[in-house]
Amino acid sequence: GGREKLDEFFTQVNxxxxxxxxxxxxxxxxxxxxSSGNVxxxxxxxxxxxxxxPDKHEIVADGKNVWVYDVELDQVTVKPMNxxxxxxxxAMLLQKQPVDKQFSVQAMDADNSTLEWFRLTPKKQDSDxxxxxxxxxxxxxxxxxxxxKFGQQTYIKFQGVRTNINIDNSRFSFTPPKxxxxxxxxx
Amino acid sequence: xAAQHQAAPKTDTVSGADAQANWKQRQADFARMSAWRLxxxxxxxxxDQSASFNMSWLQNGNDGYEMxxxxxxxxxxxxxxxxxxxxxxLQTNGKTYQDASAERLLQGQxxxxxxLDGMKYWVRGVPAPDSPVQKVKLDAQGRPEMLQQSGWVxxxxxxxxxxxxxxxxxxxxxxxxxxxxxxxxxxxxxxY
Numbered sequence: 001g002g003r004e005k006l007d008e009f010f011t012q013v014n015x016x017x018x019x020x021x022x023x024x025x026x027x028x029x030x031x032x033x034x035s036s037g038n039v040x041x042x043x044x045x046x047x048x049x050x051x052x053x054p055d056k057h058e059i060v061a062d063g064k065n066v067w068v069y070d071v072e073l074d075q076v077t078v079k080p081m082n083x084x085x086x087x088x089x090x091a092m093l094l095q096k097q098p099v100d101k102q103f104s105v106q107a108m109d110a111d112n113s114t115l116e117w118f119r120l121t122p123k124k125q126d127s128d129x130x131x132x133x134x135x136x137x138x139x140x141x142x143x144x145x146x147x148x149k150f151g152q153q154t155y156i157k158f159q160g161v162r163t164n165i166n167i168d169n170s171r172f173s174f175t176p177p178k179x180x181x182x183x184x185x186x187x
Numbered sequence: 188x189a190a191q192h193q194a195a196p197k198t199d200t201v202s203g204a205d206a207q208a209n210w211k212q213r214q215a216d217f218a219r220m221s222a223w224r225l226x227x228x229x230x231x232x233x234x235d236q237s238a239s240f241n242m243s244w245l246q247n248g249n250d251g252y253e254m255x256x257x258x259x260x261x262x263x264x265x266x267x268x269x270x271x272x273x274x275x276x277l278q279t280n281g282k283t284y285q286d287a288s289a290e291r292l293l294q295g296q297x298x299x300x301x302x303l304d305g306m307k308y309w310v311r312g313v314p315a316p317d318s319p320v321q322k323v324k325l326d327a328q329g330r331p332e333m334l335q336q337s338g339w340v341x342x343x344x345x346x347x348x349x350x351x352x353x354x355x356x357x358x359x360x361x362x363x364x365x366x367x368x369x370x371x372x373x374x375x376x377x378x379y
Contacts, residue, residue, distance in 0.1 A: 024261040033262025055228070055259060070239045070259070073230035073369050077237045150281070152263055181230075181367065183237035 002116025002136040003107070009140045010099040015167045016041040018158040022051075022089070027151030039088075039158070043096040045081065046172040049088035059088045060174040065186040066091075067174040074180045080187040085127035089146050089156050092122070092132050108133065115142055129154075209329025209351040216352065216379075217313045222247045223377040225310055228259060230369040231299050238299055240265055246307060256297075266297060300366055302339055309334070309341045310370055312355045338362050347375060 017040050024032040037051040044063075051057040056071035066084035068077045085091050099105055103120035110117040115135035122132070128148050135143030140163060144156040176182045223246050230239040241257040254268040266279040268289055275289040279296055286292045293299045308315040314323070314336050322335040328351040333342045345357035354375045360368040 024263060026263060032257075032264075035260070051260065057260060070228075070230060072228055072371055073239055075230045075232070075237060075239060075369065077239075150263070152261070154261065181232060181237075181369075183232050184235050 002118070005116075005136045005138075005140050006099055006105070006118055006134065009134075009136070010093075010102075011096060013041075013140070013163045014043055014096065015165055016161065016163045017165060017167055018161040020159070021157045023155045025153045025155065032152075039090050040167055040171045041090055041093060042167060042169075042172050043094060045094050047088065047090045047094065048171050049090050058174070060172065061087070061091070061094070062173050067176075067186075069174070069176070069180070074177075076174075076176045076180050076182045078182065078184040078186045082126070086129060089129070089144060089154055091127060092120075092129060092146070093141075103132070110135070206325045206327060206329035210323075210325055210331070213329065213352060214313050214316075217308075217311055218316065219379055220248075220311075221378050223311065223375070225372055226374040227370060227372040229301070229371075230367075231301065232365075232367040233298075233300055234365045236298065238297075244310075252307075266293075268292070301368060302337070302360065302362070305337055305339060305341075306360070306368075306370075309336075309339070309360065310355065310358060310372065312343060312346075312353075347372070 019036070019038050021034070021036045023034050026032050033054070035051050036053050037049070040048040045061065046063050047061045049059040058067070058069040058071070060067045061081060063081070065078050065080055066087045068087060095102055099120065103122055106119040108117040108119050113135060115137045117133055117135050120132045120134060121130070129146040130149055131147040133145040134141050139161045142158055142161065146154040225242070225244045227242060228239065229242045231237065239259055241259050243255040244252065246252045249272070251271045255264060256266040256268070257263065258265050266277060269276045270289055273287055275286055275292055277284045277292040277296055284292055284296055289303045290301060293301055305315050312331055314320045314334055318337050320334060320336050322333070323331055324333045326332050330346065330351055330353065331343055333340065335341070339360050339362045342359045343355050343357070344359060345355070346353040347356050354372065354377070356372050358370040360370070
């Protein structure tokens with residue numbers, strides 16, 4: 001069932017690639033922004049989270065640092081991994097360890113969804129996200145809802161999830177393009 | 188973003204003399220602007236810190252303004268600033284702060300240094316009227332390529348369209364030794 005798939009996601013998945021859509025709903029239930037892009041994950045510790053719309057942003061964790069490239073502003077910000085855990089929603093999924101080791105897990109009753117939902121509360125509170133609800137279907141984790149301390153909800157839907165495929169390592173490295181401002185010092 | 192800026196200026200480029208005349212006319216015209224609204228993106232760099240946000244700035248002549256500062260990745264409102272002569276209110280993180288200076292509020296609460304008093308003019312491509320202009324370099328049409336005022340160097344790297352009254356699209360402000368502000372104007376509305 002869902003719980004086995006959830007465990008499998010946290011212990012068997014080495015790489016993941018998917019398109020995503022994101023909607024951010026504020027504490028009054030108002031849609032703040034819709035965006036979309038692609039995510040690449042390589043456990044442990046590496047991801048690329050690219051927003052294609054409304055603005056192009058590239059967020060790359062290369063295992064040591066997290067690079068945030070705002071294409072429109074020609075501005076790159078780099079921070080050590082431990083200082084950028086809220087850089088992208090996928091940052092909560094970086095470890096390949098049993099889910100219970102990282103989160104306390106609660107099954108949720110979500111009868112209006114075709115997925116099985118679980119609420120994960122991080123054991124170590126080191127990111128702005130306080131809760132992460134995962135919707136599990138036949139492809140594993142297909143939807144995600146992140147809650148933060150301001151009552152804001154970030155809804156992520158993954159489309160075309162592929163796991164344990166070969167992803168070129170260049171996806172997980174970042175070199176600032178020529179002429180772009182780089183702020184911060186990589187560790 | 189807004190209409191792409193044509194690389195080459197129109198054929199009837201004005202001669203030097205007209206550039207000066209246009210520059211004077213621009214300042215006179217813009218001084219009579221009763222209200223304007225800028226929507227765009229701002230990037231701030233200070234030493235090794237940086238921030239970027241979407242900004243909506245509504246300015247009502249000289250008396251009041253409202254500014255929404257949003258996280259570009261989530262669209263959530265990071266701060267709301269409301270200013271009237273002598274008093275500015277900042278709402279952020281569920282709290283409200285007041286001061287006479289918006290710059291002090293933004294620096295104190297958000298760690299962001301924005302020269303708003305000067306930007307009120309610079310973002311439109313005119314100098315602030317109340318302090319001397321150390322240097323200005325005009326393009327062929329009398330629009331500023333660069334102007335220097337109150338310690339800031341303001342460089343204009345793109346315009347909404349190709350005539351001498353155009354509003355800026357890309358502005359880079361810098362203040363020695365280590366502060367840089369980039370403004371990308373995506374939408375301008377003005378009223379006279």
